[in-house]
Amino acid sequence: MKRIATELGVSVALVSYVLNGKMTDRINEDTAKRIRDLAEKLNYRPNQIAKSLKNSKTYTMGLIVADISNFFYSHLARYIEEEANTHGYNLIFGSAYEDPKRFENILNVLIGRQVDGLILAVPEGAEHCIPYLQEIEIPFVLIDREFPQFDKITTIGLDNFKSSKSIADHFLSQGYKRLGAVGLSTNLYHLQERKRGFVETASASLPAGAVFSYEIIEERLNEEIEEVVATAVNRDKLDAICFFTNKIAMAALPIIVKLNLKVPDDIAVxxxxxxxxxxxFSCPLTYVRQPLQAMSSLAVDYLTDGEQRLRGNHIKFDSDLVVNRSSLRTL
Amino acid sequence: MKRIATELGVSVALVSYVLNGKMTDRINEDTAKRIRDLAEKLNYRPNQIAKSLKNSKTYTMGLIVADISNFFYSHLARYIEEEANTHGYNLIFGSAYEDPKRFENILNVLIGRQVDGLILAVPEGAEHCIPYLQEIEIPFVLIDREFPQFDKITTIGLDNFKSSKSIADHFLSQGYKRLGAVGLSTNLYHLQERKRGFVETASASLPAGAVFSYEIIEERLNEEIEEVVATAVNRDKLDAICFFTNKIAMAALPIIVKLNLKVPDDIAVxxxxxxxxxxxFSCPLTYVRQPLQAMSSLAVDYLTDGEQRLRGNHIKFDSDLVVNRSSLRTL
DNA sequence: AAGAAATATTTAATCGATTAAACAAAATAT
DNA sequence: ATATTTTGTTTAATCGATTAAATATTTCTT
Known part of the structure; x- marks a missing residue:
């Protein structure tokens, strides 16, 4: 801008007015044209850094996901970016890879870069950031994972209880009698809800002669999963099993292949x-579909002041159980 | 900073010196402590925007990938981020979803945000950005995809010719006689190299009685793939097939399941x-492994002035062919 | 022709930091 | 007691934009 101003012998302010299309009615159309032409010729791009500093508005939203190499989050990121774009915002994102230290680090970077709002999937162990964010009054919304121990935190996620309930109900309605579920050893509330939905449903409406079990992966998924699956099938004689996260499923399904189990004949999945x-996979799988697009859209909308009625609430979306052959009794 | 300064009755400059650990030998240890303590208490975080404006250095690198929901890129992004972090840089990334318009848009955003360097996987149709980047003299490096029509562009990628040559050689060494490959209709050089490696190797060293074919997906992968696979097997009687991108593989493998083909008995993959x-997949697959970590590391290193000998060169890494049962003659 | 109104442009403060240079006060040297 | 260092702190310019308010110039009124 300075260069344009000196080359044309006008003030920087005038250049600014012209290039931003302000005070259009006052500015000489000739001068304006000369400024625009030179800007074009010099390939002028505004320095967003300076702009942001002045406006204290960056038109940027920050997204931190727990793990971008998890396709759940990479798809979520895609929807959020799209939604942000349509609202005139850019998205910058980081991935914490489930590490609280990294989460905190990225969070500080994004806050330092003055993002206008944050969408966060908080890893276990980084909860303490939540009251801090409230304190510094930066707009944020939690996604996917909720933390009921804190008050008034806008959160968008799945109704995980209902989702697993629907799985247990589905198994039972198909006549499966020996149900199992595999989860992670974690305090993350949304995963505990998945467990609760399954266990409570199973205990409440278990028909005569039926059993259910709940297996926990303690630490190292890939090392433990084989034994869990083998035990489930051989010792517990399960005829239906549910994997509570996509990571578990991605680890368990190859084991099913390896153990030469047929789905759904040997076990429903x-x-x-x-x-x-x-x-x-050899058999079309039944799975829980989360409404990623609706969630993304709502989150962005909230942050851009569109939907303030959400403030402080925990929004729980319903999932669809997409039923495929893997959990259907063979006719 | 201003708040700290007024509350303690000192100048902003002093606060800056203290918090940045500059002029340590001159500053009264007492004052320094009071400043540090108050900063701590007020939870002061520097405004990176202002910092960047002053320093014209953001310690941020930009990454634009062709499609973040492609696991190739999401893994690459992970390595690059890690590498950038160890160099003291942050990474912000965007995904163009193979759309040149979006690519250009994100590029402008990142440049406007004054990133110190760019790592780019350029989608087809956005090549014109490359000379522009040269002209404005922003440091950048192309990754994965190369554009030989431009001079002096630092590029890091795979030796795609060699990679597909190794596939064809492997098929032939296993005694397969009817080879096929499936690629995309594209002008992207790296994909053409894959084709060339396969076709030239096959034509050069085809034993008596052997044939090879090269199939092209024109437009809509998911619609066309079924016919391509069916034709390959039924009409062309191929006994070995290679999928030139992971997207093609992800679309083709379900078709192989659907057509009830056994790998590698009916067809090697x-x-x-x-x-x-x-x-x-039911059978462990043979695949080309790209050295993502080495590529990422080199790219970041180059941009942080570590490895300037690369400047203007096209670096081609060798891939590993990880051989599994899917391409082995049954004994 | 003098004043009012409309048009065109500039001045100067500001955003939140950094930093060379100036200044002030205390300690040391002569 | 005065000059010189050393120590401690402030002033003011700067990065690249924005924008209210001031100013200058032209045109219109009467």
Missing amino acids: VCFDEAEAYKL | VCFDEAEAYKL
Whole structure:
């Protein structure tokens, strides 16, 4: 801008007015044209850094996901970016890879870069950031994972209780009698809700002669999963099993292949989340589909002041159980 | 900073010196402590925007990938982020979803935000950005995709010719006689190299009685793939097939399941890239593994002035062909 | 022709930091 | 007691934009 101003012998302010289309009625059309032409010729791009500093508005939203290499989050990121764009915002994102230290670090970077709002999938162990964010009054919304121990935190997620309830109900309605679910050893509330939905439903409406079990992966998924699956089938004689996260499913399904188990004849399977990868499996899989687009849209809308009625609430979306052959009794 | 300064009755400059640890030998240890303590208490975080404006250095690198929901890029992004972090840089990234308009848009955003360097996987149709970037003299490096029509562009990618040559050689060494490959209708150089590697190797060293074919997906992968696979098997009687991108593989493998083809008995298969999803397939797949970490590391290193000998060169990494049962003659 | 109104442009403060240079006060040297 | 260092702190310009308010110029009124 300075260069344009000196080359044309006008003030920087005038250049600014012209290039921003302000005070159009006052500015000489000739001068304006000369400024625009030179800007074009010099390939002028405004320095957004300076702009943001002045406006204290960056038109940027920050997204931190727990793990971008998890397709659930990479798809979520895609929807959020799209939605942000249509609202005139840009999205910058980071991935914490489930590490609280990294989460905090990225959070500080994004706050330092003055994002206008944050969408966060908080990893376990980084909860303490939540009251801090409230304190510094930066607009934010939690997504996917909720933390009921804190008050008045706008949160958008799935009704995880209902989702797993629907899985247990589905198994039972298909006449399966020996149900199992595999979850992670974690305090993350949304995963506990999945467990609760399954366990409570199973205990409440278990028909005569039926059993259910709940297996927990303690630490190292890939090392433990084989034994869990083998035990489930051989010792517990399960005829239906549900994997509570896509990571578990991605680890367990190859084991099912390896153990030469037929789905659904030897065991019925239901997974969480929607994955292209599931299509490579020998049998079309039943899975819980989360309404990613609706969630993304609502989150962005809230942050851009569109939907302030959400403030402080926990929004729980319903999932669809997409039923495929993997959990259907063979006719 | 201003608040700290007024509350303690000192100048903003002093606060700046203290918090940045500059002029340590001159500053009264007492004053320094009071400043640090108050900063701590007020939870002061520097405004990076202002910092960047002053320094014209943002310690941020930009990454634009062709499609973040493609696991090849999401893994690449992960490595690049890690590498950038260890160099003291932050990474902000965007995804163009193969759309040149979007690419250009994100590019402008990142440039406007004054990133210190760019790592780019350029989608087809956005090539014109490359000379522009040269002209404005922003440091950048192309990754994965190369554009030989431009001079002196630092590019890091795979030796795609060699990679597909190794696939064809492998098929032939296994005694397969009817080879096929499936690629995309595109002008992207790296994909043409894959084709060339396969076709030239096949034509050069085709044993008596052997044939090869090269199929092209014109437009809509998911609609066309079924016919391509069916034709390959039924009409062309191929006994070995190679999918030139992971997207093609992800679309083709379900078709192989659907057509009830046995791998490798009915047809041998080789894919590009490494995917967790491949593990769900009934047979362990042979695939081309790209050295993502080495590529990422080199790219970041170059941009942080570590490795300037690369400047203007096209670096081609060798891939590993990870051989699994899917391309082995049954004994 | 003088004043009012409309048009065109500039001045100067500001955003939140950084930093060379100036200044002030205390300690040391002569 | 005065000059010189050393120590401690402030002033003011700067990065690249924005924008209210001031000013200058032209045109219109009567």
